[in-house]
Amino acid sequence: MPRRWDLSRRERTGTHMRSGPSLFLITMLCLGIAILYLPMLVLIAYSFNASALVSVWGGFTTSWYTQLLHNDQILDAAWLSLKVGVTASTLAVILGTLAAVALVRFRVFRGRFLLTGMVNAPLVMPEIITGITQLLLFVTMLKFFGWPHRGFTTIVLSHVAFCTAYATITVQSRLASADRSLEEAAMDLGSGPVRAFIDTTLPIIFPALASSWLLSFTLSLDDLVISSFVAGPGASTLPMVIFSKAKLGLSPDVNALASIIIVLVGICVLIAGVLMRRAERQRLADLQLAGE
Amino acid sequence: MASIDASGWMQRNGRWLIIFPPFMFLLVFFLIPFGFALMISFAQTAIHVPPYTSILSVTSGPQLNVQLHLGNYKYLFTDEVYVIAYLYSLRTAFFSTLICLALGFPMAYAISRTSKSTQNLLLLIIILPFWTSFLLRVYALEGVIRENGLINSVLLWLGLIHQPLQIMRTSLAVYLGIIYSYLPFMVLPLFATLEKLDHSLLEAASDLGSRPWRAFVxxxxxxxxxxxxxxxxxxxxxxxxxxxxxxxxxxxxxxxxGRVLWDEFFGNRDWPVASAVAIVFLVLLVGPIALYQHYRTKELET
Known part of the structure; x- marks a missing residue:
């Protein structure tokens, strides 16, 4: 009577207990993770390679890293990328939060459909199309209004556009799950809606804002294609310099630079992840407290 | 009473203060540019700044004339480079997507079957490369697949091959690059649905006599x-x-x-043809983008 046995086993373990992944699934998972990480680990290892021939191991060195500090082209590009990243992600978080509030709190308004589309489309739109269309806009604007000149301003504007999309999505999901009763209580006690929002809901969604800032920053720091179109001849961001070198093949100084960026971005993402998780745990704890 | 009046005003007009900035920004800097690309795809190349003719002209009257130049589109279909490039791109993307699905589904399924805390850790491991510089990851892949890279070194050492495999500069390298770069994009949404899957349905199927494989299908x-x-x-x-x-x-x-578009733009400086390439490309993608939007809004509503 195998079926009866099945039933009793399930009763013992509880129906909500999930059976763990099978050996096949675990193998696939490990394979996938290896594919994702192996190239980056190889790259970082080779950035400490003393041999200028990228393929041969010639001993440990950090000289490629110190050489970076004397490369003006790379330093200028890094500075421009940092300025763009900070400006664009700050603006994107502001716009993204407003868009998220509009989409979550105002169920019906004229233009809702269009706003939803404009928030989601940049996530899938091939960068090369976004890049070319934005450049054509900037060129036409410059002709008629005398602004914006290609360079820092146009790079920031184009980055804000796609970062806003990511920021909106991140804040939107957090805001949708945020408890509104505190905000309503504040309004009952006489706070205006803006005041009530700032005092009660903003602290709750703050981790989402912080993590969407960090994620926008990494996206901006990474962008090559859109920046190449809108930057104009004078300005070069870090990815543009890396790309022009990478086209010629692997080189040890790019390996060093790439390792720095990978580690830096990794730290940003980890912080963002920790912030989100802590907020999630806090929310669950609050829910439990409210339940008791 | 002043505060009540103020909040009344806020309720009437405050909404628009919130909706307006992101709406206008995305409208001007994301949506309207497509209009410009459409317009310029009907223009002709010219040697001035910017390098194309205006499709609008004012003649005596005063009369506004619109002159649409269809040559760019005709050119796309007569020069076979474009047709070949479109077909090659669609084919490469299609098969890469299938391979990503074949690899990503078991990964997402495995993650969804682990405990909550393991799930969070594994998701972080998948998300990390998703955010790490795209360009640098493609660059890093070169170190693995080049002639004296990791794969060839290991295979030679194992004695499985005697000559290094030529992977770089082939279609295989492009496939590997796309799969490697886009795999997290496949795993994350798959996990999101698999996590919500009601496992009691699977148990019901197996109680009713379904084999695991049948129950899966x-x-x-x-x-x-x-x-x-x-x-x-x-x-x-x-x-x-x-x-x-x-x-x-x-x-x-x-x-x-994408490469053809880039070369047309930066190499040949033919902005009108590049715009036409982009517009045709966009038309090809309208279906898939609409499909994605449809499923995304449906998921947000549930």
């Missing part, structure tokens, strides 16, 4: 369709327009449309 697969569609679109759409991967890893034969 009859229950798991249809229920995970939203994740499959979302993940596939997140891989397919950007992969069609991929520029960095075919340029850094592919050879001269791996002509993807």
């Amino acid at each position: 009859d229950v798991t697969l249809p229920l995970s369709m939203p994740g499959i569609i979302a993940g596939s679109m997140l891989v397919f759409i950007p992969a069609v327009g991929e520029f960095v991967i075919p340029t850094l890893l592919g050879g001269p034969d791996n002509l993807m449309i």
